[in-house]
Amino acid sequence: MPIALPVFRLAPALLALLLSGCTSLDYYAQLGRGQLELLAARQPVSELLADPAGDAELKRRLALAQQARDFASAELGLPDNRSYRLYADLGRPYVVWNVFATPELSLAPLTHCFPVAGCVAYRGYYRQGRARGAAALLQQRGLDTHVAGIEAYSTLGWFADPLLNTMLRWGDERLAAVIFHELAHQRLYIADDTAFNESFASFVERQGLRQWRAARGLAPGDAREESMRRQFSELILASRERLQALYDGPGSEQHKRAGKAAEFERLRAEYRALRDGPWRGDARYDAWIMAPLNNAKLLPFGLYDRWVPAFAALFAEAGGDWVRFYRRAADLGALAPAERERRLTALQAAQ
Structure with a gap:
């Protein structure tokens, strides 16, 4: 990535x-x-x-x-x-x-x-x-x-x-x-x-x-591959949400360390279920998920696609015109952070 x-x-x-x-x-x-x-x-x-x-x-x-x-x-x-x-x-x-x-x-x-x-x-x-x-x-x-x-x-x-x-x-x-x-x-x-x-x-x-x-007169992209990438990302993001709840919740550091280790085992198990089930044995993510896992390794997930549906909605609002789209995206970027996120959330919900 x-x-x-x-x-x-x-x-x-x-x-x-x-x-x-x-x-x-x-x-x-x-x-x-x-x-x-x-x-x-x-x-x-x-x-x-x-x-x-x-x-x-x-x-x-x-x-x-x-x-x-x-x-x-x-x-x-x-x-x-x-x-x-x-x-x-x-x-x-x-x-x-x-x-x-x-x-x-x-x-x-x-x-x-x-x-x-x-x-x-x-x-x-x-x-x-x-x-x-x-x-x-x-x-x-x-x-x-x-x-x-x-x-x-x-x-x-x-x-x-x-x-x-x-x-x-x-x-x-x-x-x-x-x-x-x-x-x-x-x-x-x-x-x-x-x-x-x-x-x-x-x-x-x-x-x-x-x-x-x-x-170029080519067929649309591989929908299955896109679906797999999305499912894998959703798997990681769901695991991250559970970890966040664990870290924010009650309990000793020892309890949270044990919960963290258990969460990573759950993540691997859920991945294997996807790989061996609907993915029909496609093991493209095996090397990543079977290597050591920790909090830092999860950080990049969500950054690249968090607001993609919002920008898709903005592009539709601009009638598919790139110049108007860029102008509206720049207007969003000029907002204060809280208002920018509110506007992106509203676009996301409308998509």
């Missing part, structure tokens, strides 16, 4: 001036180095496509990505700039590794706040070893942690974001969808509201992919 890293809204040198403390400076120094390495690795896609000695499959994928990139601006009203018209091979499977953390008996994320971009529930690292080291230090403080590899992120238009080798691990449709998603972050981003930002981008991605498929 792609997660934007809004921290990159500011250039590394400016970030360093705005922060103090050795730990902060060291963290931002690695961000600056990583971003500069990524920028230095960029090559124009047009040159790669024109190279007669270039890899044929790479050229096919890059050509498809350029078609999706053109479609994004021409048909979806997304920014027309140099983003995703460049390519960078980083020689690794992920561009960054995000570290999530929560208290042992809470689902409240450890947040990190940055100038302009606001607060987010993770920290990103360009080296897996550094991410694991940061997670280990948090574990020593008694926190639950989760390290997630990320294939793509958006600098929100501060830099020309390239296509990455990490993105080419996906199928053709997923590659197009992620281009739509990340460009949507450039179109609209609201500081301190991750659920709004990710739900907005997820709606643009999904609606954009529907229009992309229709324009």
